């Protein structure tokens with residue numbers, strides 16, 4: 083396991099300060115101590131046994147739209 | 159999850175963006191990424207082959223293993239050789255050559271070295287082995303350091319007394335300033351690391367853009383993330399705008415992750431640090447605060463920070479500054495290969511030389 087690897091996964095279960103996160107079908111334990119308000123069903127970025135940030139689905143969709151709009155990426 | 163990533167890898171769109179970039183007619187640009195995961199992704203997806211001649215994308219000091227000086231490895235090897243210690247580490251550090259060999263060699267000679275997935279796992283090793291001293295090797299940037307901080311904080315709350323941390327953690331801001339202000343490096347724009355930014359936020363980048371005139375774009379790690387970020391950054395640079403754009407908004411907020419920053423600041427304080435290949439930069443590293451001194455392996459084992467030297471002939475320093483490419487090093491692919499690395503850039507799979515060796519590098 084490379085130390086810098088950080089990957090998105092879906093929270094399937096929460097027990098206290100620990101979550102079970104599904105990454106490409108594989109379940110991993112992750113500490114939730116660096117985040118607030120994580121819920122089952124949220125996507126998080128998992129790094130070295132910790133969830134380090136939540137993934138914002140609305141922003142994810144916006145980015146995908148941006149990919150499709152070749153011109154808009156240049157200016158806000 | 160495959161579905162989730164597909165839109166970020168859409169080949170049709172990648173070709174459209176590449177075509178668009180190929181038409182770039184602006185001034186020649188040197189863009190720098192500073193993240194090992196970007197280095198790998200750029201090499202793996204062949205991003206450089208999609209860029210026009212005028213846009214050079216270079217890899218800066220973004221791999222924490224690559225910038226860790228050899229004296230750190232020497233200290234880790236010395237600790238591993240003590241019969242009472244168990245050294246716990248990420249696998250990436252195992253093969254870095256030190257003056258007295260690597261950790262892997264120490265292990266083959268009987269040292270008790272355990273490779274971890276998470277720094278938090280080291281606490282369990284300490285609990286399970288009360289008669290031994292567990293030393294956790296701690297290198298990394300802002301993405302990883304809060305997790306080491308968490309481990310130290312938990313050890314302190316539990317009152318573990320057979321657990322210490324050998325830290326060489328580094329932070330991005332000062333080195334980014336040094337490189338931005340160095341005319342021999344000549345960076346036009348930064349491609350900012352998505353997961354460091356997830357922790358520290360984007361405000362510092364604004365400062366860099368204003369004071370140093372180096373704009374930047376925060377980028378994710380999928381091929382379309384990177385290509386669109388390069389496109390946006392090229393345009394910003396060409397127009398001479400000193401701005402910062404965040405294109406990884408699904409993860410990065412302007413304020414970052416305050417909770418992770420707090421965890422880091424509770425345990426660590428700014429310190430000078432030596433960057434392999436670049437040298438000493440004041441305030442560019444982190445040291446364990448006095449309140450947590452009993453968890454600081456440097457102090458507990460009274461280790462001396464040694465001189466730092468580079469392996470003869472290795473060009474890592476220039477490569478980490480983006481002034482040379484791996485192909486410019488006479489040892490690349492001959493004496494220096496991933497199985498038998500000479501310099502640090504070849505050791506970690508995220509190192510520039512290793513990524514070029516594995517996937518082939520262009521320019």
Ligand code: SF4
Pocket residue numbers: 471472473474477484487488489490491494495499500501502503504505511
């Ligand atoms: S090829 Fe090896 S010796 Fe040459 S710069 Fe890269 S790591 Fe150093």
